[in-house]
Amino acid sequence: MPDVDGFDEFYRGSRQRLLGFVYVLTGNLAEAQDAVQEAYIRAWQRWSTVGGYDDPEAWVRVVASRIAVSRWRSLRSRARAYLRHGAEESVPAPGVDTVDVVAALRRLPEEQRTALALYYLLGMPVAEVARQTEAPVGTVKARLSRGRAALAGLLAVSDLEEA
Amino acid sequence: MRENLSFVDRLHRDLREVRWAEPAEIRARARRRSRRTATLAAAAVLAVLSGSAYAVAGRSETPAPPIAATPVWTAAPGRAEIPQEALLSPGDVRLKTGVRLGEAGLGETVRVDPVLESCGRERGVPATAVTSRSSRSQTLLRPAADRSALSGPVLSQDVYRVDPGHGQLLFGTVTLLLRACAEWQLAGTMPLKGGMVPTVNTHRWELSDSRFAGDESVMLRHRSLAPRSRAAGKTTEPTPPVEVTMVVRVGDLVTVIATGPGTVKDAVEDAPPDSGLSYPELETLGRTAAGRLCVAANPRC
Numbered sequence: 001m002p003d004v005d006g007f008d009e010f011y012r013g014s015r016q017r018l019l020g021f022v023y024v025l026t027g028n029l030a031e032a033q034d035a036v037q038e039a040y041i042r043a044w045q046r047w048s049t050v051g052g053y054d055d056p057e058a059w060v061r062v063v064a065s066r067i068a069v070s071r072w073r074s075l076r077s078r079a080r081a082y083l084r085h086g087a088e089e090s091v092p093a094p095g096v097d098t099v100d101v102v103a104a105l106r107r108l109p110e111e112q113r114t115a116l117a118l119y120y121l122l123g124m125p126v127a128e129v130a131r132q133t134e135a136p137v138g139t140v141k142a143r144l145s146r147g148r149a150a151l152a153g154l155l156a157v158s159d160l161e162e163a
Numbered sequence: 164m165r166e167n168l169s170f171v172d173r174l175h176r177d178l179r180e181v182r183w184a185e186p187a188e189i190r191a192r193a194r195r196r197s198r199r200t201a202t203l204a205a206a207a208v209l210a211v212l213s214g215s216a217y218a219v220a221g222r223s224e225t226p227a228p229p230i231a232a233t234p235v236w237t238a239a240p241g242r243a244e245i246p247q248e249a250l251l252s253p254g255d256v257r258l259k260t261g262v263r264l265g266e267a268g269l270g271e272t273v274r275v276d277p278v279l280e281s282c283g284r285e286r287g288v289p290a291t292a293v294t295s296r297s298s299r300s301q302t303l304l305r306p307a308a309d310r311s312a313l314s315g316p317v318l319s320q321d322v323y324r325v326d327p328g329h330g331q332l333l334f335g336t337v338t339l340l341l342r343a344c345a346e347w348q349l350a351g352t353m354p355l356k357g358g359m360v361p362t363v364n365t366h367r368w369e370l371s372d373s374r375f376a377g378d379e380s381v382m383l384r385h386r387s388l389a390p391r392s393r394a395a396g397k398t399t400e401p402t403p404p405v406e407v408t409m410v411v412r413v414g415d416l417v418t419v420i421a422t423g424p425g426t427v428k429d430a431v432e433d434a435p436p437d438s439g440l441s442y443p444e445l446e447t448l449g450r451t452a453a454g455r456l457c458v459a460a461n462p463r464c
Contacts, residue, residue: 004272005292008186009281015183020174033181037189044193098177101170120171 039064261306282344295323377453405429414460
């Protein structure tokens with residue numbers, strides 16, 4: 001019998017974080033929400049296994065990221081989002097400042113964007129970012145540094161504190 | 164910088180408005196998909212055996228079967244399906260509402276307040292989760308024009324059909340939860356100034372009213388205090404609005420009505436007049452909900 005309560009708590013507690021992460025990776029909020037939702041559906045289908053992981057959120061994050069970055073998927077999810085929600089805007093547009101930063105992030109190489117999202121958005125230490133992206137700590141620091149430099153005009157001082 | 168907020172804070176503020184599917188809906192979609200996969204696999208085997216595999220292969224987008232079109236049990240006599248008429252209609256609510264979302268389910272756990280139930284688990288309240296035979300849920304969203312000021316729905320309502328005696332068991336559990344969880348502090352984290360800050364969220368529940376509708380009824384008032392940073396003790400977000408959950412039983416039907424942010428006009432909040440439902444209006448709404456349950460309840464009323 002799958003642990004319904006455990007999954008529900010996990011879903012409620014992590015979905016916002018995950019959405020922010022995927023949105024920063026993709027730059028499209030409706031698409032990010034669709035990918036995140038799909039990842040949770042897959043998580044529930046395997047919850048007897050995924051729920052037992054030390055960090056189930058990492059599993060969902062990887063699945064959601066893979067779904068979101070797939071070109072084929074993104075085209076399909078846009079169509080699905082439209083069909084599901086119709087013309088009504090179910091996902092409010094983020095503010096202008098946020099859109100500016102995300103647009104700038106989209107111009108960065110994927111590894112820099114991922115490092116910035118894991119470090120700033122999810123609050124992971126550099127060592128954990130390195131582990132999750134399978135890169136040396138020094139490389140992660142360099143990616144963060146380059147990413148910060150590229151976004152310097154758009155971010156607040158507190159965003160730019162050194163790793 | 165254009166405003167004194169970090170990117171992370173801004174992003175989370177922007178994303179707070181996003182409407183999420185309820186966990187039960189995520190689980191139901193997963194279940195439907197598993198069922199559809201199994202159905203297609205069985206159909207494929209039959210098709211291969213009958214030499215018509217091509218016809219089946221072209222139907223991979225067959226819509227999922229409705230979750231609760233017809234009940235599968237036969238043990239209990241009387242009415243089984245829960246029709247839409249057994250739920251509140253938008254006209255029953257004084258506030259303006261927008262799109263109505265709905266879903267039906269089978270074998271769903273009766274949920275009163277997930278946060279209160281989490282507290283109960285932590286405080287050792289015996290787990291007596293009541294599983295419904297069938298259920299129907301609806302969420303009344305705000306009109307699109309009002310969503311810029313307030314997030315979340317106006318209210319959500321679940322109607323569950325439960326086995327004899329389980330309705331009373333549910334009310335007993337609610338009483339135990341209220342006794343155990345008058346106040347609960349929940350540790351968490353919150354994005355602040357570019358990083359995640361450990362916070363403590365305080366929740367308070369109280370019985371606001373009881374026996375105001377149907378065979379049994381309770382009204383729970385849930386007040387959350389503003390989250391505080393554990394290190395600095397400062398509030399990190401505004402105080403969330405008061406939320407009310409009503410549980411009403413009529414025969415074998417139990418309905419749980421939960422208000423959304425800003426739906427309740429509460430004395431502790433600095434809300435303009437007529438901006439939300441007063442407690443007497445909520446009682447009336449509970450009685451209306453009980454009246455609507457009558458069309459589908461066993462025994463009839």
